[in-house]
Amino acid sequence: MTKLPWFRIVAGIVLAAVALALPYFNDPDINTVFAQVMYLAIAAMGLNLLTGFNGQISIGHGAFFGIGAFTSAILVVDHGWPIEATIPVAALISAGVGVVVGFPALRVKGLYLALITLGLAVLFPRVVEKFVEGPGGVPLLQPTRLQVSSTISSMADDIYRYYVVLLVMALLYFLAWNLLRSRAGRAMIAVRDQEVAASTVGVNVAGVKISTFALSAAYAGVAGSLSVLVDRAANAANPLLYFQRSIEFLIAVVIGGTATIAGPLLGSMLLVAIRRRTSDTEAMAPALLGGALIVVVYVLPDGIVGGYLRLKAYVLKRRAAPPAPPPSANDVPNPTPSTPSPT
Amino acid sequence: MGLFIDQFFNGIGTGVVYASVALALVIIYRTTGLLNFAQGEMALFSTFVTWWFTDQGLGIVPALLVSIVLSFIAGGLIERIIIRPVEGPTKNPLSVVIITLGMFLAINALAALIFIKPGQEALQMPLLFPSGDVPGIGIQKAIVGRAAVLAIECLLLWILLQKTKIGLSLRAVASNPESAKLVGINPGAMLMLGWALAAALGAVAGTLAASRGTGAFDTSLMQQVLVFSFAAAALGGFDSPLGAVVGGLIVGVADSLTIQYVGFLDGIELAVPFALILIVLLVRPNGLFGRNIVERV
Numbered sequence: 001m002t003k004l005p006w007f008r009i010v011a012g013i014v015l016a017a018v019a020l021a022l023p024y025f026n027d028p029d030i031n032t033v034f035a036q037v038m039y040l041a042i043a044a045m046g047l048n049l050l051t052g053f054n055g056q057i058s059i060g061h062g063a064f065f066g067i068g069a070f071t072s073a074i075l076v077v078d079h080g081w082p083i084e085a086t087i088p089v090a091a092l093i094s095a096g097v098g099v100v101v102g103f104p105a106l107r108v109k110g111l112y113l114a115l116i117t118l119g120l121a122v123l124f125p126r127v128v129e130k131f132v133e134g135p136g137g138v139p140l141l142q143p144t145r146l147q148v149s150s151t152i153s154s155m156a157d158d159i160y161r162y163y164v165v166l167l168v169m170a171l172l173y174f175l176a177w178n179l180l181r182s183r184a185g186r187a188m189i190a191v192r193d194q195e196v197a198a199s200t201v202g203v204n205v206a207g208v209k210i211s212t213f214a215l216s217a218a219y220a221g222v223a224g225s226l227s228v229l230v231d232r233a234a235n236a237a238n239p240l241l242y243f244q245r246s247i248e249f250l251i252a253v254v255i256g257g258t259a260t261i262a263g264p265l266l267g268s269m270l271l272v273a274i275r276r277r278t279s280d281t282e283a284m285a286p287a288l289l290g291g292a293l294i295v296v297v298y299v300l301p302d303g304i305v306g307g308y309l310r311l312k313a314y315v316l317k318r319r320a321a322p323p324a325p326p327p328s329a330n331d332v333p334n335p336t337p338s339t340p341s342p343t
Numbered sequence: 344m345g346l347f348i349d350q351f352f353n354g355i356g357t358g359v360v361y362a363s364v365a366l367a368l369v370i371i372y373r374t375t376g377l378l379n380f381a382q383g384e385m386a387l388f389s390t391f392v393t394w395w396f397t398d399q400g401l402g403i404v405p406a407l408l409v410s411i412v413l414s415f416i417a418g419g420l421i422e423r424i425i426i427r428p429v430e431g432p433t434k435n436p437l438s439v440v441i442i443t444l445g446m447f448l449a450i451n452a453l454a455a456l457i458f459i460k461p462g463q464e465a466l467q468m469p470l471l472f473p474s475g476d477v478p479g480i481g482i483q484k485a486i487v488g489r490a491a492v493l494a495i496e497c498l499l500l501w502i503l504l505q506k507t508k509i510g511l512s513l514r515a516v517a518s519n520p521e522s523a524k525l526v527g528i529n530p531g532a533m534l535m536l537g538w539a540l541a542a543a544l545g546a547v548a549g550t551l552a553a554s555r556g557t558g559a560f561d562t563s564l565m566q567q568v569l570v571f572s573f574a575a576a577a578l579g580g581f582d583s584p585l586g587a588v589v590g591g592l593i594v595g596v597a598d599s600l601t602i603q604y605v606g607f608l609d610g611i612e613l614a615v616p617f618a619l620i621l622i623v624l625l626v627r628p629n630g631l632f633g634r635n636i637v638e639r640v
Binding site: 051059104112114115119126240250254258287289292293294296 | 441620624
């Protein structure tokens with residue numbers, strides 16, 4: 001008989017209740033920050049699917065984020081779409097570009113793939129600059145306040161946006177969580193761990209790699225689309241912005257915990273917190289971020305979640321150790337730090 | 344036709360910078376198997392150091408030499424202190440990417456903090472070479488000078504790698520660290536040397552990149568260069584120094600001719616190296632001069 005994990009169920013309900021109640025206890029500004037954390041977390045989750053679970057390194061996800069943002073902004077500003085309806089379109093277009101960029105991933109891997117995606121991130125804003133012209137000739141599109149306002153009359157704009165982003169994030173995290181426990185998810189992990197071995201047991205390596213790339217790009221695209229809703233702008237005026245975004249996603253994944261479900265969200269929270277702390281010293285922020293990144297790789301190579309799992313395993317082992325007879329198989333935690341299971 | 348030739352030599356002039364950075368990337372790749380995403384920013388920092396010495400009244404050539412020496416030392420220290428803990432075949436390549444990206448952000452920001460005063464937009468680097476054409480052949484002096492710098496660089500590097508005992512040890516570590524260790528070579532020292540050489544090459548490349556046109560430069564100087572140099576290194580093959588130089592020159596010329604003749608790419612010249620990287624990696628993943636590596640399962 002399986003025991004229901006009561007603790008997890010209760011903790012989940014409490015967490016959900018807190019997440020739902022949170023916007024009513026905070027200022028609009030803070031709610032916007034929460035929404036920013038969540039769309040960052042969506043993009044980071046997408047990157048985590050690719051890098052953490054499939055072993056392909058991308059530092060070009062900022063470009064997919066940008067594609068999503070500009071898809072939504074163009075549809076809203078030039079064609080009058082409601083912004084909520086643009087989210088699936090942004091996801092599809094990003095996924096399409098993801099397939100195109102994913103093809104080289106079949107031939108090249110590891111650092112070389114990082115190289116291609118680096119080119120993408122640097123190229124993207126320049127392409128936008130050339131083909132998108134906002135007011136004043138700047139590649140900046142801003143929907144009107146009305147276009148991104150609440151569609152539920154009894155709800156304030158910031159709370160409405162918070163809920164939209166929360167809903168999308170919950171859906172996408174649930175999707176990722178289920179995907180990873182499915183046949184497709186196991187194939188992704190098998191390709192990461194041992195490509196040749198995976199192909200010998202019938203995994204379609206090329207198919208898995210490309211579809212993971214597309215899915216991951218779609219996550220980033222949705223995040224970009226939501227960023228237009230939250231920040232009311234799609235901006236390519238700073239040519240390095242989307243490269244910095246790419247690095248942010250990577251930081252969120254690494255700080256939170258590569259190849260974990262909760263990691264990207266925790267990493268995003270921490271990242272935004274750091275960013276807000278250091279925002280008054282603008283030049284220092286990237287220096288601190290870069291330094292923090294290096295330190296994290298040394299101190300917590302598997303991120304917050306990985307560190308927590310190691311700590312838990314250590315404590316359980318200490319607790320299990322004193323009695324002389326070896327503990328029964330059920331009591332022994334089974335941490336596998338090298339291939340952390342989805343948590 | 345005159346225009347074509349002008350553009351061709353302009354391309355060589357910029358290609359020299361790409362070739363230098365690509366050489367640095369290749370040296371690091373050969374000794375440690377890593378792509379150094381921070382290479383451009385390391386070069387940027389060295390460029391600021393060169394500028395600082397010229398600002399103190401030193402001539403640009405001695406300033407560059409001092410900067411090369413300092414970069415050499417700093418490069419070795421970076422390898423020893425920052426890179427060493429995460430490098431090696433058993434380590435996760437993601438950690439290294441993260442570390443070099445962290446260095447990318449940190450070095451860029453530090454350079455701005457240390458050298459640029461608040462409110463200042465760009466710095467002014469004195470020009471290395473006089474303006475005007477070389478009499479008789481109608482090529483700018485600067486381009487001839489830059490090509491000469493690259494040639495000297497290659498010659499020194501070739502002598503070091505092929506004609507000295509240290510170079511032999513360096514190549515031994517690059518080809519097989521385990522066996523190299525068995526014959527008494529200290530691989531750690533060689534890795535440090537590799538990074539030191541790369542940093543020194545970066546100092547030359549950065550200064551060359553800044554010291555052209557009006558000589559104005561800021562902290563974004565090397566970011567585009569880095570992408571072009573990656574293209575150059577990919578084109579030539581990541582384990583071939585000769586390939587890096589040829590690749591750098593090809594990328595420079597291709598870029599310059601595209602700007603001149605392909606109007607719709609105006610403003611997005613970066614598409615050229617990007618396309619080059621893609622094509623090379625798809626058609627010939629080991630580059631023009633690279634060796635094929637057989638993977639053992």
